[in-house]
Amino acid sequence: MVSRSDALFELCDALLCTESPVRTLVDLALARRGHGVLYAGINRGRTGVARLRRAPAGVPLPRAADGRLVRAVDVSPCLRPDADTSSDRSFCHTFGRGLGKHQMVPGRSYSIVAALETGRTSWTALLDAIRLEPGADVAAVTPGQVRDVVERLVDAGQWRDGDANILVVLDAGYDAPRIARLLADLPVEILGRLRSDRVMRKPVPVPWICPPQGGRPPKHGGEFVFGDPATWGAATHGAATAQGWDRLHPRLTRRAACLDREGPLPIIEGTVIRLTVEKLPGGGVNKPVWPWWSRMGATTQDVDRCRQSFLRRFDLEHAFRLLKRILGWTRPRLRGSGAADRWTWLILAAHAQLRLARTLACCVRSWIYRAQRQWPWPGHRPIGLRRNIRHGQQDLSSSLPAPPPRPEVKRQAQRLSHVAGFAS
Numbered sequence: 419m420v421s422r423s424d425a426l427f428e429l430c431d432a433l434l435c436t437e438s439p440v441r442t443l444v445d446l447a448l449a450r451r452g453h454g455v456l457y458a459g460i461n462r463g464r465t466g467v468a469r470l471r472r473a474p475a476g477v478p479l480p481r482a483a484d485g486r487l488v489r490a491v492d493v494s495p496c497l498r499p500d501a502d503t504s505s506d507r508s509f510c511h512t513f514g515r516g517l518g519k520h521q522m523v524p525g526r527s528y529s530i531v532a533a534l535e536t537g538r539t540s541w542t543a544l545l546d547a548i549r550l551e552p553g554a555d556v557a558a559v560t561p562g563q564v565r566d567v568v569e570r571l572v573d574a575g576q577w578r579d580g581d582a583n584i585l586v587v588l589d590a591g592y593d594a595p596r597i598a599r600l601l602a603d604l605p606v607e608i609l610g611r612l613r614s615d616r617v618m619r620k621p622v623p624v625p626w627i628c629p630p631q632g633g634r635p636p637k638h639g640g641e642f643v644f645g646d647p648a649t650w651g652a653a654t655h656g657a658a659t660a661q662g663w664d665r666l667h668p669r670l671t672r673r674a675a676c677l678d679r680e681g682p683l684p685i686i687e688g689t690v691i692r693l694t695v696e697k698l699p700g701g702g703v704n705k706p707v708w709p710w711w712s713r714m715g716a717t718t719q720d721v722d723r724c725r726q727s728f729l730r731r732f733d734l735e736h737a738f739r740l741l742k743r744i745l746g747w748t749r750p751r752l753r754g755s756g757a758a759d760r761w762t763w764l765i766l767a768a769h770a771q772l773r774l775a776r777t778l779a780c781c782v783r784s785w786i787y788r789a790q791r792q793w794p795w796p797g798h799r800p801i802g803l804r805r806n807i808r809h810g811q812q813d814l815s816s817s818l819p820a821p822p823p824r825p826e827v828k829r830q831a832q833r834l835s836h837v838a839g840f841a842s
Contacts, residue, residue: 426459482723491563493591496528510522528548529559530546536730614645618668690710
């Protein structure tokens with residue numbers, strides 16, 4: 419915190435210590451400061467964003483069962499349909515309450531990168547957040563954001579030569595083959611979901627026999643239509659719930675990102691995976707999911723690991739729910755984009771402190787839950803941990819020295835002692 423650090427620090431402490439969900443910034447105002455000071459800190463304060471980006475890379479990060487780092491990228495909107503005077507708003511894609519109700523609402527969208535964990539937990543380590551400018555191309559912003567995060571992880575020693583490549587999981591809406599090509603020089607692998615109506619191309623059969631009429635060798639093989647099982651052929655690996663087909667690539671055309679490209683268009687090959695489930699919990703329509711993996715020559719174990727990593731991506735949705743419903747990420751009606759960025763990084767800093775305080779707060783009154791046979795203990799969940807963070811803070815503060823008195827408190831004490839001496 420560079421400017422108005424006291425107000426921003428106290429606001430972060432109030433986020434951590436408030437037991438109820440955050441509704442407004444007024445509810446977070448402490449006794450010795452008014453709510454106007456908190457709004458002034460967010461609107462006119464300054465934060466060291468570069469240091470906040472480097473700090474999460476220096477702490478221990480969760481890893482998968484095989485020791486690799488798994489990252490997830492997704493976009494979450496902060497809707498502001500009533501902010502007519504804000505010129506930096508863009509149309510955010512949201513889902514309505516009805517079936518298939520897609521809406522475009524004005525607001526600010528943030529691209530967030532998180533590290534996924536394993537086991538019976540929904541915790542994620544939020545590493546970076548970037549606000550998307552109006553008209554920004556997500557497929558162009560995401561590679562730069564992922565590249566910056568990977569470089570910070572390498573500088574912090576989280577990845578070394580000889581380690582498994584970092585797996586980056588993407589949901590639908592991202593051009594996974596294009597992102598994989600732009601990040602080909604980094605130790606990363608892209609696992610992105612494709613639309614169910616896509617058509618991929620198989621590799622050219624080897625050896626290729628030239629037809630009698632001659633002609634140049636083809637660049638693409640037969641079609642692989644997601645909606646037509648007759649074009650699939652035999653799966654190279656996987657079971658009925660996770661099948662994989664190796665060396666499939668999209669047929670690129672000279673439009674969009676390849677409009678100004680000179681020379682022949684590249685062939686970006688990968689592994690297409692088909693994920694299915696027998697029954698959905700809510701009784702909905704069971705539709706298959708088609709992720710695309712940038713690696714070739716995968717085994718059955720690799721396909722199963724991709725399936726687990728893609729399912730763990732939904733932990734990021736739980737993190738968005740925690741940020742919005744509990745920590746109040748979208749509650750303040752901030753006008754400027756700078757204030758929205760400062761509030762976003764303050765929320766991410768509070769979330770990082772909650773994640774690091776799991777072992778401290780989970781020891782508080784855990785014997786009650788063990789006696790009631792409630793396991794896993796609610797403190798291991800993000801929402802349950804925040805309810806008990808105040809008890810852990812009290813136990814920790816009992817062993818720390820008392821802070822020095824503030825200047826106004828010291829002057830008031832001197833004034834009272836002077837009055838008492840004059841009266842005597």
